[in-house]
Amino acid sequence: MKIWAIAKVGFKECLRYRVVYFIFIMALLFILMGKGCNPGRVKGDFFFFDKDTRQNMAMASAFHGIVFWSVMLCGLVSASVLSRELEEGTAVMTLSRPLSRASFVAGKLLSILLITVLNLFLLGGIFFILFYTEVGRLNFRIFLSFSLMIFSLLMYALMSLLFSLFIPRLLTPLFSIIIYLTSIWTSLPFNFQKLNAVWEPSETVKILHSVLPRFGDLQFIGASFIGSAPPISDLAAPFGSVLVYCLIFWFLIVFAFNRKQI
Numbered sequence: 001m002k003i004w005a006i007a008k009v010g011f012k013e014c015l016r017y018r019v020v021y022f023i024f025i026m027a028l029l030f031i032l033m034g035k036g037c038n039p040g041r042v043k044g045d046f047f048f049f050d051k052d053t054r055q056n057m058a059m060a061s062a063f064h065g066i067v068f069w070s071v072m073l074c075g076l077v078s079a080s081v082l083s084r085e086l087e088e089g090t091a092v093m094t095l096s097r098p099l100s101r102a103s104f105v106a107g108k109l110l111s112i113l114l115i116t117v118l119n120l121f122l123l124g125g126i127f128f129i130l131f132y133t134e135v136g137r138l139n140f141r142i143f144l145s146f147s148l149m150i151f152s153l154l155m156y157a158l159m160s161l162l163f164s165l166f167i168p169r170l171l172t173p174l175f176s177i178i179i180y181l182t183s184i185w186t187s188l189p190f191n192f193q194k195l196n197a198v199w200e201p202s203e204t205v206k207i208l209h210s211v212l213p214r215f216g217d218l219q220f221i222g223a224s225f226i227g228s229a230p231p232i233s234d235l236a237a238p239f240g241s242v243l244v245y246c247l248i249f250w251f252l253i254v255f256a257f258n259r260k261q262i
Contacts, residue, residue, distance in 0.1 A: 002099055006107025007114060014077055014115040023073040027123050030065030031130060059131055063223050066123045067149050071180055071215075072173070074116040074153050078160030079172035081108045086260065087169075102254045105161070112157045117150055141225045148222040151242050155213055156180065158249035165256045180215050182208060187216025214241035 014020060082105070085091035095104060124146040156176065163172045186209040189201045201209070209216075217238040 003103050003107040003110060006094070006104060007110035010081060010108050010111025011114045014081075014111060017077065017080075019076050020073065020115060020119070023069050023076075024119055024123070027066050027069035027119075028126065030069065031062045031123065031127050033061075033065075059127075059226050060223050062127055062131070063145065063226060064219070066120065066127060066146075067152070067219055067222070070116055070120045070123070070149070070153065071156055072177065073119055074112060074156050075160045075173040075176040075180075077112050077115060078157045078176075079164050079169050081112060081164075082161055082257070083164045083169045083172075101257050105253055105257055109157060109161065112161075113150075113154060116153050116157070120146055120149060120153065145222045145225040148218060148225070151239070152215055152218050152222075155242050155246050155249070156215070158246055158253065159213065162249050162253050162256070165253065165260070179212060183212045183215040184219065185216070186212065187214070187220060191217065191220040213245045214238040218242065 082091075085094075085108075091104070095101065121143075124142065128142050159179065160172055160176045163175050167175065186201075186205050189199050189205070190209060214237065221234055221238060
């Protein structure tokens with residue numbers, strides 16, 4: 001109950017951030033741009049995009065845009081929730097009550113997830129309405145695709161919370177997004193077989209792909225659910241990475257926060 005109480009207060013505080021509404025508008029623009037694209041006119045001597053391919057391209061573009069801006073929101077909010085409490089001294093009043101620091105961090109983490117998941121599914125609902133009613137068929141796998149991204153947001157929130165305890169608030173989103181984008185880049189040749197014809201991953205790329213959080217793998221697998229469900233075995237490695245990193249980030253956050261002088 002104490003964790004939930006902290007989460008509710010934190011959620012209300014997050015709603016005061018202008019960046020929450022700015023990110024929502026930017027992601028909505030991505031959905032509208034994806035809907036407005038008409039790659040069906042793109043022809044050539046060697047290729048032609050049929051109707052299904054056009055729809056899949058537009059939907060994939062909108063999906064990745066929504067996820068990207070949701071991740072951005074998650075990083076920006078995560079960079080502030082603990083660091084602002086520490087800088088302004090408001091954490092002292094909360095922690096003066098019979099409340100463990102781990103519970104305090106858990107409440108703040110839950111507030112981040114509430115605001116970012118709400119943003120994700122509001123945009124996902126708009127995405128669903130605009131695209132699937134337009135083509136005359138409903139594919140509820142879109143909600144499964146976005147549900148997978150909750151785990152990605154959880155890992156990203158924990159990572160950003162950890163960074164916020166060691167580096168300035170303004171730099172935290174930058175460090176987090178660099179890791180996220182690097183993970184996306186290193187995942188490309190491992191999720192798109194056609195790239196192997198022109199890109200053989202170097203040892204450096206393979207190492208980065210194996211040691212970085214699997215944001216890219218999880219996102220590409222989530223996008224693939226829009227068209228067809230991938231084999232369950234494909235989820236094992238990404239989810240294993242998510243679980244391991246979430247546990248590592250959580251214990252490091254609690255350890256570092258317990259050592260903070262408040």
